[in-house]
Amino acid sequence: MTAWAMVRHRFASFAGTFVAIALGVAVVAGSVTLYLSSRPQPPERYRASPVMVQAPSVGINDYGEPEIRSWTPDELAEVSGRLEQDPRITAAIPDPFFYVQRQGTADHGMARLAGHSWSSAALGGYQLATGHAPAKKGEVVVGASQGEVSVGAPADEAGATAGLVPGGTIEVLTAVGPETWTVTGTTDGPGFYVSDDDALARASGVRVIGLTVTGDQEQVADGAQARIGGAGTVRAGPERAALEPVEVTRIRWIGAQLLIAMVTLGAFATVFVVASTCALTAAQRRRELGLLRTAGATPGQVRRMMYAETALIAVFAGLVGAPVGSALAPLLARPMTDLDLEPPGFEATWQPAAAGGAILLGLIVALAGVAVAARRASRVPPLAALREAAAETRSMTPARWVFGLLSAAGGAALLAAMPAMATQSKTTAGMGAAMLLITAAALLAPVVIGPLVRLVTAPWRGSATGMVVREGTLTGVRRVASTAAPVLVTVGMTVLLVGMVATINEAAGVDEAADIPAATVLAPDGTPGLSEAAVRGQAGSSRLDTRVLVTHGAATTGEYAAGIAGSAVTLTPEAAGEVGASVGSAITLRFADGAQTSLPVRRIDAGAAAPVVLPRDLVRKHDPDALTSMVVLTGEPRPAAGARVMTARGYAEEQVAEEGDLVDLFLRVLIGLTAGYTAIAVSNTLLMATAARRQEFRALRLAGAGLGQVLRVTTAEAVLAAVVGALLGGAVGVFSLAGVRAAVEDELGRKVALMIPWDAGLGVTALCALLAVGATAVPVLRRPGLAR
Amino acid sequence: MEIRAVTKRYGQADNTVTALDAVDARFDPGTFTAVMGPSGSGKSTLLHCAAGLDRVTSGEVLIDGVPVKDLSERALTRLRRSRVGFVFQAFNLIPALTAAQNVVLPLRLAGRRPRPGEVAAMLAEVGLAERAGHRPTELSGGQQQRVAIARALVTRPAVIFADEPTGALDARSGLEILRLLRAAVDRHGQTIVMVTHDPVAAAHADRVLFLADGRVVDDVAGPVGAEKIAVHTARLEESAR
């Protein structure tokens, strides 16, 4: 009863907590919705094949995914044959795929999956719309969409097949080169469908067999697994998500990194802001809590009441925030696919787990945030009710010291340990350290606020404003700590994130400039790579990219391999170490087509073009769908479809810029998220703090201060809080940045300049100060009258 | 209800104020005691110590015969909740709660469900039956004090402590409050200890305790007339100078 009455009555003062939780829940619900929506799913193309077989897994790759090898043609026939003996299996259809794109279109990462065999259309239940099936090489049935975007025009499903009618021709690009195919028909499925033999000849091996079945799926699946034994893995129903092509999964992975970072930062900002607003609310209510105590509430009852109030607020806020987040998520789906952070066709779907989880998280975070405040509140003596002003006596509690110092030590230890960590964990560790240090700074802030305020206000000691501001902040150190806290996170996180990227870019920039030869190159132009025809006849060196599986002992390791004309079998020292090879020893390689051979290692070279370098012809023989990433030209370039000529430097710069764009995007999203959230928290806490002090300002006016003078006081206090937060945040940011730099230096083995992002830091500080001033002025101006 | 040789000092080390200096006092059941004295003489401090709101520096406090010294904060709160009621000069009520909710609060906190009509009867006794659903901001100062008295009475405590309950009220409202307190003593045998500056208010008590500089300087058994108290006060202030 009491908690409910309190919440209802004091909703205005709980509004800060409400807003903080609602926003946090919305951010978390939205990003988790996107994350869950982007988990691998059974490909749409396989919707009519409930049971499928995947080629055997031979290990785990660097992304933590199983490394799947292809079946050899013989194995494929053998496995298909065995499956078809089962009367419940009506057909076992291999699913080869290969690179094809219509000339004049730009690839968005899906062209390598666009070519299929006509029989595989049955796996998606796709039918001929017009015409007849392809019968021989050079014939094609074109799909309704081809997973591409026309150059210069927005994606248009209907336009993709415009003008394609049976009997006509279509100009395409494949791994072979430009080809002209005869359109024999159209279908409602996506992509290009050629005859089965043609597809098998073009594909880099087959790793999936789809089954059309009758009867109970589970039983068929079990039966199929028993029939094939170790020659494959049966995947039924939702398990078919494992069959998503690597290309699609890789795009999802990039998006997932961003979403995970968003969830982490969002949750951290929520915990932080909610904890500080809860503490502020509790501090503002000392008197009321004292009254409750004189009315007979035990400390435990006060504590439980505060938990109950917060739980109520958190549930309300969650019920508002979660739907908002879930509703906003689909709006982000399109930009994410446009930026190649999610595969085409990605949609944010309704994820009850995300919404529910976010509400629960909001509740837990709010209760954790209020825990300290509630403990403190329960110790409010009954006599507090009788004291007029709630001037605090002690700003630092033992708990604040203990947790503050522990967080500081944890953050520093994490920074110190960074050089020894794996490269991928370093940014995470840097962010974790920053979070710990920010928490420490916020907890220990009261220690430095006193001296800082004395120092900053020293020049105005004589004036009335100076005196009021100084004493007002010195007797309300905790209040200042609460209002400075969001500024602290904003500035600290901005300085760290921007500085981290600038420092790493600085280090990388030096690297890139170092070894670019002054040559011209032939690079892909709107295509995933150069075709054989584009490369053939060019004077220069090129590499044909593929992936091989190296078996050593009982283990298998996947390695990126390059086919270079005239090259001997060469390994980098790292690769040689991984697979335990040395010059002269034989390595067992399995190629994209599933064939296995043993080759002697001729050289081990740290400067090798890829972990494994092989003769070009060998790669081409086993990987018909392999593409060339670029040709370093030594003579006049010969024009080719899907290729353009540019300087090596220009090419390198473009690569760096592409990566830079992605990093910039990550940066903007993450900073926008944290800064946006904490900036709202800045206004929020200051609004709360000032509104609660109306009495005090009224007394000031009664003592003869004009409205202007009161505003000067509030403005000065707001700026002071912003400055304190910015100084602490900046210090934490620079300190973490120094740790990150040390780690980068350690990795590169040379000095790296520390890039402190002054403009970004000062920019967000100014923004925070502006918001703070505005937020304090509102409650003062809203009720300028002197009557109570 | 008794305090024995209670001393209370505020502040630390070189900067201490002795608010109470070895004070002994007994408040017998069913009596109405007024505590008077110059400002800063330690009246409020005496009240807070006797009520267990504040810990004493030395000496012993017995609430309803129970020594409070060794009680935990929780146990002390429980004891206070059931045995002691308070009325202060102002700010007695929780702004979020209605008059009726404020009155029922101590019962609820004790986990007790009020008997049907109990709260209504309590409010009727202080003349506010119609105002049960109003919040403190919608009540006048005198009405707020009456709600506070109803709340103090609702648990039937062993003693009610009142610190200048009429201090913020006009003469008429103040008189109503004093009549209510007097009635509680006469009708229910309630024990009341009231701090006041006002000789007229003190005249409603059975006994007047005079404090000066943290010591009991006089203890006059009543009924005492207002003029006599005023003279007494004047003389005390004279001698203090």
Ligand SMILES: Nc1ncnc2c1ncn2[C@@H]1O[C@H](COP(=O)(O)OP(=O)(O)OP(=O)(O)O)[C@@H](O)[C@H]1O
């Ligand atoms: N919390 C405190 N800290 C320090 N000194 C205190 C505190 N409370 C009271 N005092 C001091 O103790 C002495 C007695 O105070 P007390 O409030 O009991 O006086 P009083 O008789 O109630 O005065 P008044 O009639 O003005 O209310 C005073 O000198 C006062 O300054």
Ligand SMILES: [Mg+2]
């Ligand atoms: Mg007093």
